[in-house]
Amino acid sequence: MKQTLFEKVWRRHEVAAETPDTPAVLYIDLHLIHEVTSPQAFTVLRERALAVRRPELTFATMDHSTPTRTEQVFGGAPITIEAAAHQVRELEVNCAAFGVELLGLRHARRGIVHIIGPELGLTQPGKTVVCGDSHTSTHGALGALAFGIGTTEVGHVLASQCLLQKKPRTLAINVSGKLAAGVSAKDLILAIIGRIGVAGGTGYVIEYRGETITALDMDERMTVCNMSIEAGARAGMIAPDESTYAYLAGRPRAPQGEAWEMAVGQWRQLPTDAGARFDKEVDIDASALEPMVTYGTNPGMVIPISGTIPQRPGDAAFAKSLAYMGFEQGRPIAEQPVNVVFVGSCTNGRLSDLRDAASLLRGRKVAKGVQMLVVPGSQEVKREAEAEGLHRVFLEAGAEWRESGCSMCLGMNGDLVPKGQYAVSTSNRNFEGRQGVGARTLLASPLTAAASAVRGRVTDPRELM
Amino acid sequence: MDPIKTLRSRTVVLAMSDVDTDQIIPARFLTTTTRSGLGASLFADWRYASDGAPKADFVLNRPEAKGCTILVAGDNFGCGSSREHAPWALTDYGFRAVVSTQIADIFRANALKNGLVPVIVDQGTHGWLMEHPGAEVTIDLESTSLTLPGGQSVQFPLEPFARYCLMNGVDELGFLLGRETEIRAYEQRRAAQASE
Numbered sequence: 175m176k177q178t179l180f181e182k183v184w185r186r187h188e189v190a191a192e193t194p195d196t197p198a199v200l201y202i203d204l205h206l207i208h209e210v211t212s213p214q215a216f217t218v219l220r221e222r223a224l225a226v227r228r229p230e231l232t233f234a235t236m237d238h239s240t241p242t243r244t245e246q247v248f249g250g251a252p253i254t255i256e257a258a259a260h261q262v263r264e265l266e267v268n269c270a271a272f273g274v275e276l277l278g279l280r281h282a283r284r285g286i287v288h289i290i291g292p293e294l295g296l297t298q299p300g301k302t303v304v305c306g307d308s309h310t311s312t313h314g315a316l317g318a319l320a321f322g323i324g325t326t327e328v329g330h331v332l333a334s335q336c337l338l339q340k341k342p343r344t345l346a347i348n349v350s351g352k353l354a355a356g357v358s359a360k361d362l363i364l365a366i367i368g369r370i371g372v373a374g375g376t377g378y379v380i381e382y383r384g385e386t387i388t389a390l391d392m393d394e395r396m397t398v399c400n401m402s403i404e405a406g407a408r409a410g411m412i413a414p415d416e417s418t419y420a421y422l423a424g425r426p427r428a429p430q431g432e433a434w435e436m437a438v439g440q441w442r443q444l445p446t447d448a449g450a451r452f453d454k455e456v457d458i459d460a461s462a463l464e465p466m467v468t469y470g471t472n473p474g475m476v477i478p479i480s481g482t483i484p485q486r487p488g489d490a491a492f493a494k495s496l497a498y499m500g501f502e503q504g505r506p507i508a509e510q511p512v513n514v515v516f517v518g519s520c521t522n523g524r525l526s527d528l529r530d531a532a533s534l535l536r537g538r539k540v541a542k543g544v545q546m547l548v549v550p551g552s553q554e555v556k557r558e559a560e561a562e563g564l565h566r567v568f569l570e571a572g573a574e575w576r577e578s579g580c581s582m583c584l585g586m587n588g589d590l591v592p593k594g595q596y597a598v599s600t601s602n603r604n605f606e607g608r609q610g611v612g613a614r615t616l617l618a619s620p621l622t623a624a625a626s627a628v629r630g631r632v633t634d635p636r637e638l639m
Numbered sequence: 640m641d642p643i644k645t646l647r648s649r650t651v652v653l654a655m656s657d658v659d660t661d662q663i664i665p666a667r668f669l670t671t672t673t674r675s676g677l678g679a680s681l682f683a684d685w686r687y688a689s690d691g692a693p694k695a696d697f698v699l700n701r702p703e704a705k706g707c708t709i710l711v712a713g714d715n716f717g718c719g720s721s722r723e724h725a726p727w728a729l730t731d732y733g734f735r736a737v738v739s740t741q742i743a744d745i746f747r748a749n750a751l752k753n754g755l756v757p758v759i760v761d762q763g764t765h766g767w768l769m770e771h772p773g774a775e776v777t778i779d780l781e782s783t784s785l786t787l788p789g790g791q792s793v794q795f796p797l798e799p800f801a802r803y804c805l806m807n808g809v810d811e812l813g814f815l816l817g818r819e820t821e822i823r824a825y826e827q828r829r830a831a832q833a834s835e
């Protein structure tokens with residue numbers, strides 16, 4: 175039988191197949207946990223006197239509510255939000271009590287969970303990867319089946335290393351054509367979401383395919399898979415290939431020596447067989463794409479940067495969303511004044527994203543009155559960026575350079591967009607209040623974010639290239 | 640988890656589509672390390688003014704919403720973050736079912752694990768419910784149907800296993816722990832393959 179990448183990974187992890195009466199029991203190879211969605215799961219283990227079944231397959235970090243100011247991470251300054259400090263302490267206590275490896279607040283390899291999984295080589299092709307976080311879809315860029323779960327399920331995996339799952343359907347997104355200069359992976363995934371809608375992938379696992387996808391480097395592939403959830407799909411996958419193996423080779427937790435050769439041999443079996451069928455297919459031509467920017471309160475409300483906000487007379491929800499944003503139907507998005515620019519998150523907080531942003535900031539200044547925050551996705555990304563001098567580019571331009579974490583992507587740690595202000599953000603969600611109460615978020619690529627920071631207005635990065 | 644067989648209640652209608660989990664419970668309330676007490680923060684940014692006073696025009700603050708256990712919302716409810724705090728907040732507030740035309744995957748899975756029944760109905764039924772806030776409806780798990788005040792019933796999809804768990808107050812963890820022999824056999828099979 176010809177199989178898709180998803181089917182191969184799914185089948186290899188079935189402890190028990192789905193029946194008409196019961197869901198499948200799926201084995202989990204890698205379980206990532208963080209401070210926000212794990213405490214209640216550990217409470218259940220305690221209540222039932224259960225151990226973590228395979229502690230060596232679980233890996234913890236802290237990222238969501240952690241501070242990004244150096245003095246709060248490495249100096250003596252306390253975490254300002256007491257409840258966040260409590261969560262951090264609780265994760266430390268839980269990991270120690272249950273024997274789970276933790277990259278704590280001051281660890282040199284700490285970072286956003288979806289950045290460090292691949293970076294450390296923990297995420298590998300063919301693995302099942304879960305985390306109590308919807309952007310676990312990111313890890314699918316390496317050919318893993320990776321999806322977000324809730325806290326009760328975090329408890330299930332801790333206690334049994336398994337999950338009960340209904341088998342999803344498969345959606346192939348076939349992308350052809352070369353991305354134009356100044357148009358990035360972020361623009362591609364925003365365009366895909368604009369096309370299929372924020373619920374277009376519900377019930378499906380997406381496989382991104384085609385020459386455009388194959389040509390993406392691993393950082394770019396992660397950006398694409400990251401936002402699968404924004405199209406409603408729990409997981410996005412890309413077949414492993416030479417780029418994947420080159421990325422993983424030599425990473426600290428990747429197999430080494432003979433084990434590496436064996437692993438690569440197995441990974442080569444994973445790509446979708448020629449002629450395998452998907453439940454649904456969508457074709458996208460990438461060659462005509464422009465930089466994309468959102469104008470509303472969900473990621474499907476997106477237009478090319480040269481475009482105008484659509485007109486939908488009589489659509490009350492649409493009108494409400496625009497009222498929140500302070501926008502009118504039919505007006506251009508370019509030249510919209512901007513107050514805050516955020517470069518970071520698990521979507522665009524990797525080294526290549528920082529390089530993109532720095533390329534437009536070099537020798538330029540952030541516009542007067544604009545606050546720009548650059549937050550590397552991990553401490554390793556931070557070190558690499560500093561080794562290249564990128565931090566100096568940001569600092570000289572007048573941007574802030576922080577320690578790694580989720581930061582302004584969800585504003586749990588106090589990094590917030592003030593009420594009513596406009597933020598161009600490289601993160602993944604422009605929901606009402608996502609970056610702070612009343613904050614107005616415009617999602618875009620690191621290039622567009624940097625260009626907009628320089629001009630203080632929504633700007634097509636190609637004007638500065 | 641309390642068993643649920645039948646729910647009968649007036650509805651509260653939230654006339655919004657794509658209601659995401661950041662709206663259901665904003666991130667600043669996620670610093671909690673317990674599950675209880677989140678009902679007070681449900682829909683916080685819509686429900687309260689910046690000084691903390693309830694906004695009179697928000698549906699949950701109207702007197703007729705009191706005691707309702709069934710929430711009817713627009714298309715694609717529960718999209719966004721995987722936070723289980725969303726169903727915790729809804730159930731802590733008192734909701735036992737959410738009705739929409741489409742409910743996001745992770746939210747749906749989380750809801751089922753917390754005794755919140757996800758009810759997906761057709762456009763026509765949904766349209767009627769949206770236009771008739773406060774209608775008294777019945778949700779029956781035995782027949783997986785929703786019955787309107789006029790007596791018409793529509794079926795909604797619910798996997799047999801999820802239905803069984805809801806109706807019997809069974810939690811999935813117990814079921815998984817009961818599969819230990821199979822899980823161990825699977826691990827041994829994998830280990831043997833790896834050393835070949």
Ligand code: SF4
Pocket residue numbers: 237238286287288307309519520521579580583584601602
């Ligand atoms: S960076 Fe944002 S989207 Fe990514 S894990 Fe953190 S909060 Fe979630």
